[in-house]
Amino acid sequence: MTVDSAALLTPASLARKHSHSSEDCLNTGQIGRYGDAHVGSTDVWRCILNVLLAVLGAGQLTLPYVMHQLGGLWQGAIALVVFTLLSMHSLKTLSYYELHFTPLGCLESYSQLVIRVLGSSGSLLCQFLLVFYAWGGAVAFLVILKAEFVAFFPSYGRAVLCGIACFLWRLSSCEDLTFLKKFSWLGCVVAVLITIVTVTAFVSPHGLTEQSLQLCSSSHEPSLLDVAAALPLISFSLNSSWAYIPVLCTLSDKSRTTSLIIWSNLLILLNYMFLAASGYCKFGKDVKPNIMDSLGQDQDFADSWMVRGAKVALCLQLTLALPLRFFVARKTIQDARPSLAGSNSSLALVLVFGATAAALPDISLATVLGIVSGICASMIIYILPAIVDLKLRPTISGSRLCGTDLANLLVSLLSLIVGGLILVGSLWANAMGVAVGS
Template sequence: MTVDAAALLTPDGLVHRGHSVCSEDCLNTGQIGRYGDAHVGSTDLPRCVLNVLLSVLGAGQLTLPYAMHKLGGLWWGVLSLVVFTALSMHSLKTLSYYELYYTPQGCLESYSELVIRVLGGSFSLLCQFLLIFYAWGGAVAFLVILKAEFLAFFPSCGRAVLCGIACFLWCLSSCEDLTFLKKFSWLGCVVAVLITLVTVFVSPPDVTEQSLQQFFSSSHEPSLLDVAASLPLISFSLNSSWAYIPVLCTLSDKSRTSSLILWSNVLILLNYLTLAISGYCRFGKDVKPNIMDSLGSDYADSWMVRGAKIALCVQLTLALPLRFFVARKTIQDGCPSLAKSRASLAFALVLAATLAALPDVSLATVLGIVSGICASMIIYILPAIIDLRHRRTITPSGLRGTDLASLFLSLVSLIVGILILLGSLWANAMGVAVGS
């Protein structure tokens, strides 16, 4: 992917709001979707909301009850989910603002293209690194979950089963085209909702006065390290920014962008609050980093729990090749000399992820590190930098009240992103996120 070294948004280029500053050369290089592409503006609002849900709901929610416990209890956990959802919505609003500003009739194809075109080609390497690490690190998290489930189903040979699955993943990840696997993307959303339903109905919390007092009080006094290790878990579960640009590209009525952001995030928040509150109220301080482990220990014979676990394994197994595929293709795009090394690159990526997942590593640790590096950059830091650098340029006649509010929220997002980035790495290096 070739990208101009200079940023697309420049002080001289952004004077008149509502007009694209992209030249035909940009379109011809393939960086911006052509106005005649069939997928551009081809989808209505409900389907776009569903696509955002499909891209977000999944394995990240499994750690939410544990994060609530580590944050000190129900109220702090709920407040964190609401605040981080609001910051995620601001990030999407910022991305929409710049996407629609200079491509009002067309669209960029990905988050990375938007960042590179706005901030310049110097950010190309950073975007490539984030994409590779986010895809590969998420694959490690998936493998950690699979290992735990295989050990529960096959106590004597769970790790051997994981290695067998890894061979299957290598074969698929070496393929030139994995489009057919996208047909199974809906499984992630279905499994996420299924896990929430199982948590609510299979393990209903006690409703006695004593238990309610216990659950509404702090499960423990969180330290600064606990907070630093827990907040990235919430950030990871809310990362819709990376997949949002392609979805926005397909929205037929761009005036309904705010509705797309609002409805998708409200539905995500409702699912997460239901799972997190139910799981925390049922297990309290004994909740595991993966809520499925808590359910498995107390409800191993429940057919609903077994069904949810099997569905989760199937969904993760089908989702893993796409993550390795994305990481491999990004490496090949950055190093064209490796274009013919599909099998070798896929083998290295799958082997490294499997070796990282085989030891007794906590899911909270893996997601904390991945989120600390990637989610903090993708959701908070890069959109905030874009807004803080260019909003004044876009409105040279003077900033309005909404512009000032956006700049303030972008500054908050930047600070939050930096704190998550530094705090999570510090906490995970200290081993705080490792669950028992």
């Protein structure tokens, strides 16, 4: 899941018109600023593309591994479908309250909706989630880069990562990163490219064998720890809630909201199904937490131009996306603590090299994403929208609480329970070291 393609949980305290705010600099062009002229200026298909740009990214790399952790192809496919439906419910809930509060305008960010319900405590929570989500995601990106650099340069791959960190530090210290918005499309393109490469590896003469077909049908009994470690990775890859409100703000015909939700999630699900199924069937129980590591070690396919090209494109995209993550974390901290407003370089130094130090040891991508998604994705997708719905819908509906309203409340209650289980289970599983190491 990318963070560099749309506005995140931007706290409402950030200046709306300030040209250097994290809100503006995260906004990479396909959504635009939140000025009134931009409200309702986009048709449903462009909004669908915006959601795809915001969601498709590095988070999908773990999905073949997730299928193995959940016990097999069918278990993984069912989990993907179920969590896609829960994600769609989250978006439907956000749509309901956006249109309730501002039928003719729009809320500026996800955090505005949370703050309306939770007040100042909601503001603090959103600031924490934004910093941890941006910085933790940066650690995950660096873990991926480290693996690719070590594969390309076995003797000094980690030294190359430290050199990249110096570049990231200087860039993350800047007051304006809007020039990076021209590269926002790369995340989506690279995600689709990796799916194509994985499917090609599976259907190639070397990949489509009797053994690979047996791997597709094989299954095992996963432990509770395996499931607890795997489910947050699905949540992370499906997290469109953080970017949805600014996308919905631009939708010209609000009656097409359901189409926006269904088609964007359907396309995301199809991409994930192809990647997860082909990757799992290709490598089975030997699949790595990062599918690119598995492709890179496949004797029949590792040296192909497709795999090498996908790896280079992935490294380029992540390197360009990382400064935006550190920038968002830095700006959020500075907005919360005005006394740090003039400490761009020193604060960026701590954030960048702290993340690099966390990524250098032999830590699995599944571990990093599991912790980040366990805390952040579970809150953003399931817990907070459910709390908003459970608290406000009875007040809005009053005595008319029945039928659709009641069904939505029941699903929100389920979403709250699922989010809580993911939050607790992922931290427990990763503390037990289930996904440590590649």
